[in-house]
Amino acid sequence: MSEPVLQVRALSVDIRGGGDRTSAVANVSFDVAPGEMVCLVGESGSGKSVTASSVMGLLNTANLRLSEGSIKLCGEELVGASKARLRELRGSRMAMVFQEPMTALNPVHRVGDQIAEVLRTHSRGMTRKQIRARVLELMRDVYLPEPERLQYSYPNQLSGGQRQRIVIAMALALKPALIIADEPTTALDVTTQAQILSLLRGLQTRYKTGVLFITHDLGVVAEIADRAIVMQSGRIVEEGPALEVLTRPKHRYTRMLLDALPVAVARPPRFEPDAPIVLAVKDLTKTYDERSLFRKSRSTKAVDGVSFDLRRGEIVGVVGESGSGKSTLARCIARLITVSDGRVEASGSDVAKLPNRSLSGYRRKLQMVFQDPYRSLNPRMTVAQLIGEGMANIGLSQREANERTRRLLDLIGLDHSVTSRYPHQFSGGQRQRICIARALAMEPEILIADEAVSALDVSVQAQVLDLLEDLRSRLNLAVIFITHDLRVAARICDTVAVMHRGKIVEYGRAVDVFAAPQHEYTKQLFAAAPGTDVLGQMVRH
C-alpha cells in the first residue's frame, strides 16, 4: 500500500478546565490511504469532530488543547507546524466540507467568488481568466446546473443541496490529498443526501482523494465507507472494513448503536381499529399570500387539501422532506397558525374556524413536542415551572400541580429531585423527556410530535421512541408523529401519511406502505434512504 495521506498517532486533546471529562480525544490513532473513504462514526460527544478540527489545525483553543500525538499529512508533521504553513496546507492539500450548508457559506459574497477565493489564495500564478474558467469547471464537476449563471448567485438564492455542492467544489478546487467531510449530509433531505453521497464517492474515486467522513448515521456508513472507525467518549472502540463492522460488530457499543438503529420494517397497527375518532382533518389547506401593492399577489399552497382521521391510541406518521408542508400541517392542526380552508374536527366542533380566544379548551386537549429540545425550553425556568406553568393556567392548585408533576416525572423516568434544576443541566434526551412531560401535564388526548427525535443521537432516539410508545399504550394517547426519517417512522407508526408538495400522496397502514409503496415519490424516498441494502440484510441475519 502506498504512503497514507493522513496518519494520526496517539492523538489526545484535553478539555481545559474540563469537569467530568478531562479529554475530548484520548490516544486516537488511524490512517487514511489515498483514494480511501474512512468513516469516523460516533454519537455527539464522541470526539469525532474534535479529531477533524485537530487535523485541520482549527481547534477552538479557548477550551481545547492538543496535548499529545502526531498528525502527518502526506508524511509532513502538522502538530507544531507554523501557523503560516498550516494556512498554506488548508485549502490546498487538505480541505473540509461542513455539516450546515445553510451557514457554511458567507452570505454576502457571490458563490463563484467564494470558490475563486481558494484559487486566488493558494495558486499565485493563475490569471483571472484561468481562475474564472476553473471555477466553472469545478461547478460542472459537482453537477451544478447553469454554472455561468449560478456563479453570480448569493448563497441564499440556492437550495441546501446546491450550497453543499458549492462547498464541495470549494474543497476540491486544488485537488487536495485529503478531504475531511464533517456530517456533510446530515442537514439535507434523504433524496438530496443520496445525490451528495454519490457525488462525493464519484469525485473521490476520480481524484484519488483520501476522505475522512464523519457521521453519526450508520446508514451513511453502510452506503459509502471503505473502512469504519467507531468512537465513543473520545476513544476508538472498533475499527475495520465497513461491511465487517456493520455486519459483525465486535464491541458492544457498536452493537448497541446498531440495535438502536430503527429498522425500516414496520409492525402491524397496535390500536383498536374501531376506537373513537378524536380528530378528523378534512380538506385542510393553508395558503400563503404574498401581497404586494403594485404587483398581482401570488399565493403558495403549503398544505393542499389534506384529509385524515386520527383514532384514540393511534400513532399517525406524517413523513416528508423539508418543504413538503408537514410542519405547516401540524401547526394548522394545533391552531398555532390560522387555517385557510377546510375543517379540523375535534369533539364535535370545527376547530379550524374557532377564533384564537376560544381555543383554550382545545389547547388542553392537544399538545405539541417540538424538534429542538435545546431551544424549546425557556432557559430561565426550572423543571417544576416548565411543567407546572400550563397547569397553573388551567387553575390547578400548587399542590395538585406538584403532585401531577411528580407523577409525570415517574412516567418519563426522571428523578423527583430534578424539579429545581434548569434545562441546561440536562442532556438532549432528558430535555426532550421534559418537553414530553410538559405536554402531558395538560392530560391531552392528542399529542403532536414535530420531528421530536430528529435532534437526538440514535441511542437516545431509541429511548425517547420507547417512551412515546409506552405512553401511548398507558394513556391511550393519539399521536401525530411528524418526521423526515423513514426508519423512525417505521419503528413507531401505525399509520403513515407521505407528504409531497403539500399533498398526502400515499396513506395507509405502515406495514403496507413500507412493504409495498405504491406512489412513485414514496418509492423514490425509500430508495434514497442510505444503507438500506446492507442494513436490510443485517436485519434478516
Place this chain on the structure above:
Amino acid sequence: MLRFLIKRLIATLPVVVGVAIVVFLILRLAPGDPAAVLAGGTATPETVAEIRQKLGLDAPLLTQFFTWAGLVLHGNLGTSIITHQPVWNLILQRAEPTLSLGATTFVVSIVFAVPLGVLAAWYHQTWVDRVVMIISVLGFSIPAFVVGYLLVYLFAIDLKWLPVQGFANISRGIGPFISYITLPTITLSLFYGALIARITRASILEVLGEDYIRTARAKGLRESTVMTRHALRVAAGPIISIVGIGLAMLISGALITESVFNLPGLGRLTVDAVMSRDYPVIQGLILVLSLVYILINVLVDIAYAVVDPRIRY
C-alpha cells in the same frame, strides 16, 4: 429599489408634517415673548403690543401656523424677526462650518473607529481589546465641553500648535482650514468614534462564531482576510445603522462643540435664535435638520442593501 425609494420618501411626508406641527406648538407654548425681547427692557406694554401685532404674533395660533406652513410649502422659511434676513439665507451662511465639522468628524471617526473595533475583536480579551475599550468608554462618557477645553489648553494654549478657536473657510486654503477644524473634529470624533468602535467590536465578535468564518479559515485564508472580507462585510449592517443613528447625536454634539470652539455654524445659530426667541429661525432650523436626518436614514437603508445582498427592497 426605485419603488422602495419612492415609497420611503412618501412615507417621510407625515413625519415632516408632524415635526413642523410639534416645533411650532412647542415654541408657542414655551415661556418667552419675541416681541418683548425686540422691544428691550424699558419698553412700555403698548410698544410690545404694537411690535407683536406687526409680527403677526397676535393672530390665533391656527392662523399663524397656516401662514407659516403656506410659506414653507413655497420653499420660503420666513424672515428672522431679529435680523430681518430670510431664514434660508441665514442657514446657508452658517451651513459651511457645521457641514465641514460633520464631514471631517464622520470621516475621521470611521477611519479610526472601524479598524480599532476590528482589532479589538481580533485580539479579543487581550491588552489590545482592553485599551480600545477603555478609550471608547472614556470617549463616550466625558462630555464634549470637557474634552474640548482640555484639548484647547494642551494644543492651543500650552503647546501653541493650533489656534484656540474660530473657523477658516476652505476657500482660504487647506492649511488654515485643517488647523482650525482639527481640535473640534477630535472632540466630536472621540464621542462618535467610541460608539462606532464599540458596535464594530461587538458585531464582529458575534459574526466570528458563525460557520462561514470556520469555512474561510479552512480555506487557508489569512486571518486579516477572514476579519475584513468575511467578518467585517457581514458585520457592516449593525455598524451602518449605528453610524446613522449616531448622526442625530452628532448634530446635538456639534451644537456644544461649536460653542466651545466658537465656530459660526448652525449650532451657534440655533443657540442665538433660541436665546432671542427668533421663532422663524428656530422653526426653519429644526425643519431643515429633521429633513437632513430623514434623508440620512434613507441613505442608511440603501447602504444596507449595498452591503448585504440578502436585503432587497
